[in-house]
Amino acid sequence: MDWQAIWLSVRLAVSTTAILLALGLPIAYWLTFSPRRWKFLVEALVALPLVLPPTVLGFYLLLAMGPRSPLGALYAKLTGGMLPFSFQGLLLASVLYSFPFTVQPVAAAFAGVDRKLLEASWCLGVSRAATFRRVIVPLSLPGIATGAILSFAHTLGEFGVVLMVGGNISGVTRTVSISIYDSVQALNYAAASATSLFLLCVSFTVLALTYALQRRIWAVWPIN
Amino acid sequence: MADQLICQCRKRLSKAFEVEADLRIPLRQAPVTVLFGPSGSGKTTLLRMLAGLERPDAGSIVFRQRPWFDAARAIHLPPQQRRAGFLFQDYALFPHLTVAENVAYAASRETARKLLDTFGLAELAASKPRAISGGQQQRVALARALAAQPELLLLDEPLSALDAPTRSRTRHELRRMLLACGVPSIVVTHDRMEAVALGDWMAVMVEGRIRQTGPVQEVFRRPADLQVAESVGVENVLAAEIVGRESGLLSLQVGGARIQCVDSGETGAVFACIRAEDVALTREMDQLSSARNRLAGRVRAVIPEGALARVELDCGFPLVAMVTAQSAGELALREGEHVSAVVKATSVHLAVHTSVVPPERPALQ
Numbered sequence: 001m002d003w004q005a006i007w008l009s010v011r012l013a014v015s016t017t018a019i020l021l022a023l024g025l026p027i028a029y030w031l032t033f034s035p036r037r038w039k040f041l042v043e044a045l046v047a048l049p050l051v052l053p054p055t056v057l058g059f060y061l062l063l064a065m066g067p068r069s070p071l072g073a074l075y076a077k078l079t080g081g082m083l084p085f086s087f088q089g090l091l092l093a094s095v096l097y098s099f100p101f102t103v104q105p106v107a108a109a110f111a112g113v114d115r116k117l118l119e120a121s122w123c124l125g126v127s128r129a130a131t132f133r134r135v136i137v138p139l140s141l142p143g144i145a146t147g148a149i150l151s152f153a154h155t156l157g158e159f160g161v162v163l164m165v166g167g168n169i170s171g172v173t174r175t176v177s178i179s180i181y182d183s184v185q186a187l188n189y190a191a192a193s194a195t196s197l198f199l200l201c202v203s204f205t206v207l208a209l210t211y212a213l214q215r216r217i218w219a220v221w222p223i224n
Numbered sequence: 225m226a227d228q229l230i231c232q233c234r235k236r237l238s239k240a241f242e243v244e245a246d247l248r249i250p251l252r253q254a255p256v257t258v259l260f261g262p263s264g265s266g267k268t269t270l271l272r273m274l275a276g277l278e279r280p281d282a283g284s285i286v287f288r289q290r291p292w293f294d295a296a297r298a299i300h301l302p303p304q305q306r307r308a309g310f311l312f313q314d315y316a317l318f319p320h321l322t323v324a325e326n327v328a329y330a331a332s333r334e335t336a337r338k339l340l341d342t343f344g345l346a347e348l349a350a351s352k353p354r355a356i357s358g359g360q361q362q363r364v365a366l367a368r369a370l371a372a373q374p375e376l377l378l379l380d381e382p383l384s385a386l387d388a389p390t391r392s393r394t395r396h397e398l399r400r401m402l403l404a405c406g407v408p409s410i411v412v413t414h415d416r417m418e419a420v421a422l423g424d425w426m427a428v429m430v431e432g433r434i435r436q437t438g439p440v441q442e443v444f445r446r447p448a449d450l451q452v453a454e455s456v457g458v459e460n461v462l463a464a465e466i467v468g469r470e471s472g473l474l475s476l477q478v479g480g481a482r483i484q485c486v487d488s489g490e491t492g493a494v495f496a497c498i499r500a501e502d503v504a505l506t507r508e509m510d511q512l513s514s515a516r517n518r519l520a521g522r523v524r525a526v527i528p529e530g531a532l533a534r535v536e537l538d539c540g541f542p543l544v545a546m547v548t549a550q551s552a553g554e555l556a557l558r559e560g561e562h563v564s565a566v567v568k569a570t571s572v573h574l575a576v577h578t579s580v581v582p583p584e585r586p587a588l589q
Binding site: 114116120122123124126127135138139 | 275276277302303304306307308309310312314316318319320329330368369371372
């Protein structure tokens with residue numbers, strides 16, 4: 001089993017999930033509560049990675065990150081490094097690729113919070129930001145947990161985008177799925193099957209946990 | 225003049241329906257104002273505009289000389305800056321917080337603890353909202369609103385989430401609490417007995433418009449137009465005092481006269497409510513029956529209203545009767561004539577009403 005690849009994937013998945021929670025919660029809030037008419041465009045944009053082939057997303061990302069693009073040039077100027085074929089580049093790609101997996105469950109949870117509770121909080125003099133933190137987030141914990149778990153699992157198993165953007169550099173961009181592909185190409189079926197089984201078990205456990213959370217088999221807070 | 229809520233605003237809700245409120249509430253004379261009207265008349269929308277939860281299309285809202293909303297000057301204070309406590313119909317308590325945490329949501333623990341004691345909620349402090357009864361939830365919601373030290377309380381159908389027996393018990397209780405907290409309140413209701421029991425001042429809303437405002441008794445006695453009369457439904461709301469109680473009947477002193485009604489356990493100062501249709505007129509002065517109130521009166525005015533005639537009497541207190549135009553003719557009713565008004569004891573409905581306004585805000589804070 002390629003422990004180095006597993007460790008890299010776990011690091012990537014944890015970082016991606018953390019960044020997605022920080023970005024996804026405000027965006028989910030905006031998508032749920034904004035009265036803007038054109039927000040369907042943002043919704044479509046966020047959901048795009050669900051239907052777009054990973055190679056297409058990876059291709060555009062590669063173009064966007066290249067040293068001749070504004071983003072790539074800016075990054076090179078700031079850090080002196082390059083985004084493609086680096087862990088940072090991989091992280092950026094993973095964040096974009098898993099965006100809908102965080103935003104959609106979280107937005108669904110936000111939409112499920114009784115609007116009167118928010119209005120009650122506002123009328124008590126509590127700001128919108130504090131209401132978000134004290135009412136919306138605690139009442140949406142199952143949805144937020146679902147979003148985090150799905151993003152984590154999705155990043156752990158991603159292949160196409162990684163291949164396009166990160167390539168196959170051991171310890172830098174060689175994730176679990178790339179490692180498996182590599183093993184199969186090299187006809188090393190024993191290594192491929194061990195790593196595959198590991199990924200299968202992790203994915204199943206994570207999904208089982210998610211559905212258990214949603215059905216409140218283990219309530220996040222006790223129901224009196 | 226300073227102590228007023230002046231609301232002149234409108235909001236279009238659909239092509240066919242517009243809420244247009246022209247309302248002036250003297251906060252000192254009217255600790256509790258009832259916003260009364262049939263379902264779908266726009267009461268809740270008006271209340272939400274006052275709270276800052278809905279933005280009117282035009283007009284202005286001024287509370288104690290402070291503009292809350294002014295379309296011309298592009299002022300629209302958010303709810304956070306209005307300091308108007310809002311009680312939702314189903315109370316909207318935070319389900320993930322305990323009773324104590326709910327009350328302390330926008331206040332210090334110390335203030336919250338005092339309020340929990342005042343409202344008799346200390347024992348429930350650690351319970352979650354869904355574990356307590358509707359009446360208790362209402363008290364928690366009121367305590368939570370008061371903890372934020374509001375300058376105005378807005379209550380949207382505060383009793384409708386309760387079952388019928390609790391509701392009639394809670395009416396009186398709610399009025400007492402609203403008076404005790406010393407914060408002027410506006411209560412939305414479509415129940416006329418609730419309006420009488422809770423309010424000092426009343427604004428009647430029909431089809432999106434405020435049709436009449438004034439002291440509760442006044443509005444009931446002299447509806448401004450037919451639609452107001454239809455929606456308030458009770459023409460006679462009489463301040464009364466219970467002076468006797470025997471074999472299931474109460475004796476009431478109303479002005480210079482006594483009337484009897486069915487005893488449902490009320491005590492103290494009450495309002496006797498009698499619909500004008502339930503007042504029968506006769507010229508015969510005898511045939512006394514124990515279950516009936518027979519009141520000698522003098523006709524003060526006869527006003528024809530289509531097939532009916534509205535007869536205003538003086539029976540030691542003002543009484544309005546509604547009779548058919550035909551019987552008004554047969555009785556030859558004219559101003560100054562003597563008649564008997566007959567009211568069944570079962571047609572007199574009582575609303576308990578605490579009218580004493582405490583001079584100072586009690587020890588809530």
